Amino acid sequence: MVCLLVLLGLVVFTQGRQAAEAEALYWGSSGDEVFQVQQKLSQWGYYQGPLDGYYGDETYRAVQNFQRNNGIPVDGVAGGATLAALGLSRQEAMPAVSRGAATDRGDIGILARVIEGEAADEPLLGKVAVGAVIMNRTKSASFPHTISGVIFQDHAFESISNGQAYRPLSQESIEAAQMAMSGYDPTGGAIFFWNPAKPVNPWIWSRNVITQIGNHVFAR
Incomplete structure (x- = not known):
């Protein structure tokens, strides 16, 4: 009985330690x-x-x-x-989501924040489109192959540089991130987007424009 209690104690201690490490x-x-x-x-x-x-x-x-x-x-x-x-x-740092592995939840959180920062005033479809661009970049040889790598690439997203990505998240941005990660791509494979009403590098217009959704132009 004593040995069994000791063993159970070790199991509980190990599980608690693993949980604490997972939170760090x-x-x-x-x-x-x-x-x-x-x-x-x-x-x-x-x-x-x-x-x-x-x-x-x-x-x-x-x-x-x-x-x-x-x-x-x-x-x-x-x-x-x-x-x-x-x-x-x-x-508090990660938005709640109802499904997916821990790494998926983290990716959704990061993706949702960039969607919020870049497309807060866009309709749901426009938010999903921004998320789809990020997902498409992870599959391109020209960009990092992880969501965080794409998002934190130097000067990739203005909302990361100016902090707009870290304002309060809307549920719609979280939903858009989930949709984009599930494979929904209303852009048709775009890896660039921009607002033509704002100053942009003229080079961006040399890209193959696919469509416009809301205020954003999407291109390959």
Whole structure:
């Protein structure tokens, strides 16, 4: 009986530890939540690196310094106590979705934020179209092959650079992200989009224009 209780205790401890580790951000993590950590640390003078959504050396050291100055065990891992001290939590940082694996939920969160930042005033179809462009880029040899890689590519999306992607999310943007990730592509394979009413690089007009949805032109 004693051995059984010890064994059960070890199982519970291991499961709890795994759950805690799953909630943490650490070296090698990437995406929307890492960006928010970097943004907070930058605002408070701990982080001087790029806001690229990648948890590398500079983010690791900034987290350590923040932990050291806030009485948190210094391990360089943005776990629950560190996120709470930053005014963040993983539950708040990622929009709720009803299905999909953990990695899918993270991708939907990042994708939804860019859709919100780039197409907040567009109808649902226009939001899905922006998401479809990002999905199409992941399949193109000219772009990174992950959603976060495409989104955080230097100067790829204005909403990442100016912070518009990090305003409150609408349910419609989350729905549009889910639709785009499910394969719905109203653009017909576009990998570029722009608003012709705004200043753009003239080069973009050399692309093969496919369609216009809402205020955006879509092209290959």
